[in-house]
Amino acid sequence: MKRLLLLLLPVVAVAVFSAGCDRIKERPVLRIGYMNCNNERETMERFAPLSRYLSEQVGVTFETIPVDTHEFEERFRAGEFALTHTNSLLYILLKEDAGLKLVAADKRGHYGSRTAGTLIARKGSGIETLEDIRGKRLVFGPMMAPTGYLAQYDLMLQAGIDPERDLGYYAIPAGSFKHEKLIYGVYFGDFDVAAAPALDLEEMTREGKIAADDFVILAQSQIVPYCTFGAAPDLDPVIFAKVRQALLELTPTDTVEIDGERVKVLKAAWVDGFEELLDSDYDPIREMARRVNMPPYQTY
Amino acid sequence: MPKFSQTSLLWLLMVVATAAMAALLVTASGDDPRWRTAGLDKAVERELAFQARAAFLQKVYAPVEALLAAGQAQTALLKLDELERSFSGDPHGFILRGEILRDLGVLDRAIANYVRALKLSGDYLEEASPLSRRTEIRHLVDQGLRELVPRARSNPDNRSLAATVGELHYLQSRLAGGCE
Secondary structure (H helix, E strand, O other): HHHHHHHHHHHHHHHHHHHHHHHHEEEEEEEEEEEOOOOHHHHHHHHHHHHHHHHHHOOOEEEEEEEEEHHHHHHHOOOOEEEEEHHHHHHHHHHHOOOOOEEEEEEOOOOEEOEEEEEEEOOOOOOOOHHHHOEEEEEEOOOOHHEEEEEHHHHHHHHOOOHHHHHEEEEEOOOHHHHHHHHHHHOOOOOEEEEEEEHHHHHHHHOOOOHHHHHHEEEOOOOOOEEEEOOOOOOOOOHHHHHHHHHHHHHOEEEEEEOEEEEHHHHHHOOOOOOOOHHHHHHHHHHHHHHHHHOOOOOO | OOOOOOHHHHHHHHHHOOOOOHHHHHHHHOOOHHHHHHHHHHHHHHHHHHHHHHHHHHOHHHHHHHHHHHOHHHHHHHOOOOOOOOOOOHHHOOOOOOOHHOOOHHHHHHHHHHHHHHHHHHHHHOOOOOOOHHHHHHHHHHHHHHHHHHHHHHOOOOHHHHHHHHHHHHHHHHHHOOOO
16 A cells, blocks of 8 residues: 555655646736836836735736837737836827726835826026026937826916027937936936926936036926826726736835845835826816827817 | 631732832822922923924925925935835934825825824824924815715725725824824
């Protein structure tokens, strides 16, 4: 009898091990499209730990896919992503055009899950009010940036300044780190006015790159939601609920292993935490987009 | 010689020690001027430290107050970021940030900052303290109860709103005299 048991033991062990492998193989693989802020490498470094954390918490293998802003809509429509991480304007676009569902918003900086757009000038430049920017050189952030382009364009229109006619000229910097570039552009005198997100001013001040007294804030928009997690309309509701719960419960001390190193998930992602917002919280951006005639509400 | 267990001996020692302490208290209190002086010194020291802290905070955060008085709330927040590099975790920084965010209408973040400040220092709730923010906190709680609680009730599954209401109730309990 003992001999029989000894013979059966390896068979049972192999069966159990194989079943485990099958379970791993059966685990669904889903893709998260992360909007590139600067470049693919940075996106991978920031968000691969977050995808790993979500995989561990949800029991699904999530792949990190860096996506350029202008490609996002087409790739999402093609069904490439189960989850998206984009700015708030892109969230609205994907919601209106392709049924994206709101999961949670990033929290970062003074305003938590929100931030504002500002128009700044170098202190001592003689530009003290919004009215002074007529005929001046202005630098915007990327066109799809809610608080680096949209909010400031709207601020100017609301003040009776048409950026297409009333400025000397305006430009958008090329390449990566556009928000930092435009702040430095004003600091070093290449431009008179910049459309700076309040969050970037905060971060650069905290890091000692600029001082609070270096600039005059000529105008500031109302605060609006910023980076947002969304889910495809056909995502399994159980996975949706688990992802949201995992994001909301994520704390600064949570870590995952990446290439043999323990990494703090939130710190890697440059995020303080996540917050559950309501879709109506995004209405101020919708109103701005309508006034500025931007997608998804543009008319010709 | 009677035999005592170890527990009985410990009880006996405790009774003797308690009696000795009581005797010391009775004899030392009352008219002994040395005790009165020591108590007075402590009160003076405490008051001096408090006054020094209030003066120090006034000086350090004067640029923030000046920006606020000039209506430059965002620049005041940036100035706080600058100061935080030298005075990280100072409750007064959280108080000022809470005030600015409240004025800007960002109630949830204002509440979060007041909570952080009060968890670090209860001075801001003392009516007689020059640092007191009791009235401001009471107004913030009233505003939060009016605006945030109905929003949370309409969205009972929203955990972030529930967390903010939890923080609001924390401020309310501290105003009512509850301890940390």
